[in-house]
Amino acid sequence: NTNTDFLLAIEDLTVSFDGFKAVDSFNLYIDKGELRVIIGPNGAGKTTVLDMICGKTKSTQGSIKFKNKELTKLREHKIVRAGVGRKFQTPSIYENLTVFENLEISYPWGRTVIGSLMFKRDQKVLDSIHKVAEQIYLIDDLDKQAEFLSHGQKQWLEIGMLLVQKPELILLDEPVAGMSVKEREATAALLNEIVRDRAVIIIEHDMDFVAQIAKKVTVLHMGKIIAEGTMDQVQNNEKVKEVYLGH
Ligand code: ADP
Numbered sequence: 001n002t003n004t005d006f007l008l009a010i011e012d013l014t015v016s017f018d019g020f021k022a023v024d025s026f027n028l029y030i031d032k033g034e035l036r037v038i039i040g041p042n043g044a045g046k047t048t049v050l051d052m053i054c055g056k057t058k059s060t061q062g063s064i065k066f067k068n069k070e071l072t073k074l075r076e077h078k079i080v081r082a083g084v085g086r087k088f089q090t091p092s093i094y095e096n097l098t099v100f101e102n103l104e105i106s107y108p109w110g111r112t113v114i115g116s117l118m119f120k121r122d123q124k125v126l127d128s129i130h131k132v133a134e135q136i137y138l139i140d141d142l143d144k145q146a147e148f149l150s151h152g153q154k155q156w157l158e159i160g161m162l163l164v165q166k167p168e169l170i171l172l173d174e175p176v177a178g179m180s181v182k183e184r185e186a187t188a189a190l191l192n193e194i195v196r197d198r199a200v201i202i203i204e205h206d207m208d209f210v211a212q213i214a215k216k217v218t219v220l221h222m223g224k225i226i227a228e229g230t231m232d233q234v235q236n237n238e239k240v241k242e243v244y245l246g247h
Pocket of ligand 1: 017022040041042043044045046047048049
């Protein structure tokens with residue numbers, strides 16, 4: 001496996017804010033089908049890594065190759081079009097629209113004015129919206145106004161809004177924050193399903209949830225990777241123990 005075979009290959013990714021290296025020589029290689037979790041204490045640089053992948057923050061140094069395309073110089077909307085979807089911690093759904101409408105406006109054709117004018121509710125579009133609605137457990141709530149969904153359902157809807165765009169890489173920031181135990185289990189099942197067609201990177205603090213979903217975990221501390229491996233491996237890593245229990 002050369003590095004160009006990976007869906008996503010990040011090398012030496014670094015960003016400085018006024019001389020302070022928030023992320024320092026970060027490397028990550030993932031393939032389709034992999035769900036990677038990034039953990040680490042507050043301020044470790046986790047959010048900044050996702051921000052750099054989706055173009056919200058520009059790196060100072062290093063490269064991000066996605067399907068062999070260099071992303072570091074691209075604007076955010078170009079990165080979305082290249083197939084990278086990002087969900088932030090707070091849901092950004094349209095509360096006054098229905099579940100169906102939220103999914104519909106996220107459909108790729110709706111992205112340009114001309115696209116939305118020409119937008120036809122043809123069967124193909126309807127089918128793909130229904131498929132996503134089933135995946136996110138909202139098939140019986142298509143006509144419900146989004147503001148009446150539970151907190152967990154809103155999070156799923158936002159994942160659904162990404163899925164209709166068929167991204168090949170999905171970035172999620174604490175997807176189960178505030179969810180009930182049942183909703184967490186359902187989210188784990190959802191993630192295990194959607195990762196089959198793509199790669200997923202998650203920032204997560206809930207270690208029980210990490211143990212449920214992750215095969216491989218990357219641990220960040222002060223901008224640097226201090227451990228990488230299975231949950232068991234990183235939990236038994238001396239540096240990791242020090243960071244989490246040490247001070
Ligand atoms: P995490 O997500 O792991 O909690 P962050 O990526 O949010 O950590 O932050 C990493 C470090 O970078 C923190 O010290 C934070 O204050 C700093 N930082 C993040 N973004 C900026 C920015 N735009 N300007 C200056 N400092 C920043």
